[in-house]
Amino acid sequence: MTRPFTLDILDAWEAGEELSAGHATVLLEDPSPGAAERLHGLADQERRRAAGDEVSYVINANVNFTNVCYTDCKYCGFYRRPKDADAYTHGDGALRVRFERARGFGVREICMQGGLNPRISIDRYEEVLRLAREIIPGVHMHAYSPAEIDHIQRKTRLPLEVILVRLKEAGLGSIPGTAAEVLVERVKKLISPGRIPVARWCEIIRAAHAVGIPTTSTVMYGHIERPAELAEHMNILREMQKESVKAGGARFTEFVPLPFIPYDNKMGEEFGIREMAPLDYILRLHAVARLFFRGWIENLQVAWPKIGIEAAKRALRLGVNDLGGTLIEENISRTSGSEYGQSLSPAQFNAAIREAGRVPVQRTTTYDIIREGDPRWRHPRPDDEAFLGGGAQGGRRKDSLLPLLGAGGCR
Ligand code: SF4
Numbered sequence: 539m540t541r542p543f544t545l546d547i548l549d550a551w552e553a554g555e556e557l558s559a560g561h562a563t564v565l566l567e568d569p570s571p572g573a574a575e576r577l578h579g580l581a582d583q584e585r586r587r588a589a590g591d592e593v594s595y596v597i598n599a600n601v602n603f604t605n606v607c608y609t610d611c612k613y614c615g616f617y618r619r620p621k622d623a624d625a626y627t628h629g630d631g632a633l634r635v636r637f638e639r640a641r642g643f644g645v646r647e648i649c650m651q652g653g654l655n656p657r658i659s660i661d662r663y664e665e666v667l668r669l670a671r672e673i674i675p676g677v678h679m680h681a682y683s684p685a686e687i688d689h690i691q692r693k694t695r696l697p698l699e700v701i702l703v704r705l706k707e708a709g710l711g712s713i714p715g716t717a718a719e720v721l722v723e724r725v726k727k728l729i730s731p732g733r734i735p736v737a738r739w740c741e742i743i744r745a746a747h748a749v750g751i752p753t754t755s756t757v758m759y760g761h762i763e764r765p766a767e768l769a770e771h772m773n774i775l776r777e778m779q780k781e782s783v784k785a786g787g788a789r790f791t792e793f794v795p796l797p798f799i800p801y802d803n804k805m806g807e808e809f810g811i812r813e814m815a816p817l818d819y820i821l822r823l824h825a826v827a828r829l830f831f832r833g834w835i836e837n838l839q840v841a842w843p844k845i846g847i848e849a850a851k852r853a854l855r856l857g858v859n860d861l862g863g864t865l866i867e868e869n870i871s872r873t874s875g876s877e878y879g880q881s882l883s884p885a886q887f888n889a890a891i892r893e894a895g896r897v898p899v900q901r902t903t904t905y906d907i908i909r910e911g912d913p914r915w916r917h918p919r920p921d922d923e924a925f926l927g928g929g930a931q932g933g934r935r936k937d938s939l940l941p942l943l944g945a946g947g948c949r
Pocket of ligand 1: 607608609610611614615616617652653654685733
């Protein structure tokens with residue numbers, strides 16, 4: 539019997555060869571149990587080499603200041619038109635309340651993304667950063683996706699570098715690598731024709747890295763994309779990372795696969811997508827990503843608000859070393875129909891990680907690891923779960939969630 543090509547690819551990878559996009563496609567397309575067993579085992583081994591047995595999370599809050607947007611991405615259930623009854627753009631008072639609550643929880647990071655609101659100027663983007671850091675001294679601002687940076691440039695017509703340096707000086711610490719979806723024009727034109735094209739996303743990320751602003755990287759999958767397009771997406775990220783490392787600039791800190799949630803948004807209906815990607819495919823993609831980014835992007839995060847904490851624990855056994863943010867208040871997931879989009883307390887994170895047989899650690903946005911015993915370690919508090927609205931557990935239905943810090947942002 540002929541030996542499957544998949545196993546040859548995995549042998550070559552184990553011998554030190556870089557995974558090509560073509561080989562990643564073959565791995566993504568092979569559902570056989572034999573291939574999965576080998577792939578998962580190698581991904582787990584590579585995870586141990588890259589990150590050891592520690593699993594990290596960051597104490598953070600999502601705060602966003604507007605859901606007004608004109609872009610109309612088909613997968614988005616978050617945005618509102620300016621005249622919609624539930625459209626909002628928070629002023630300082632409302633933001634102050636949210637930042638003060640986040641400070642009370644002891645956050646290390648504020649994650650902030652929002653709609654592309656034509657009425658918001660660059661001055662306001664700067665003011666919000668300053669306000670947050672005035673209220674929470676030293677907090678890391680992980681904010682403003684490439685789509686928002688593009689939006690600022692369209693309004694101001696300032697050079698990209700000028701905008702990025704201004705935001706950095708106002709307190710921007712890193713940029714979420716969202717708005718990428720799948721970095722293939724065929725896909726982008728179908729699912730988000732009004733959003734920034736591939737070349738523009740890459741241009742903004744390169745410019746951010748060049749001025750010393752690190753970014754994350756994501757992919758939104760499980761809709762109309764093909765496995766070869768996911769592989770192409772990862773290849774673009776890996777090539778960009780090589781350039782950034784060579785240039786000595788900032789770089790991607792992590793890769794986060796985000797499964798598309800098909801419920802309650804236009805894209806699910808329009809393309810007839812009724813279910814999320816199957817769990818075995820979700821797990822396979824994480825394992826392939828771990829192999830694909832070897833030596834280039836060392837942190838692989840699983841988006842537990844989209845797949846649930848139990849499935850996320852399985853992903854910890856095949857390449858994943860990070861569970862994202864503690865205080866995730868996920869309007870985008872929730873408003874698109876996810877059952878899991880909400881917060882976990884530090885105690886719940888620690889327990890989930892220990893149940894998976896691993897060691898919980900906290901981290902900064904840029905993966906400075908904080909171990910138990912470090913003075914910066916944020917201990918669980920008796921009132922954590924009450925603070926989180928009594929709903930701090932994965933897997934609850936979206937209609938039972940309580941609004942907390944306001945939140946969401948765009949994917
Ligand atoms: S994903 Fe972001 S840019 Fe797209 S419609 Fe939603 S808020 Fe607007």
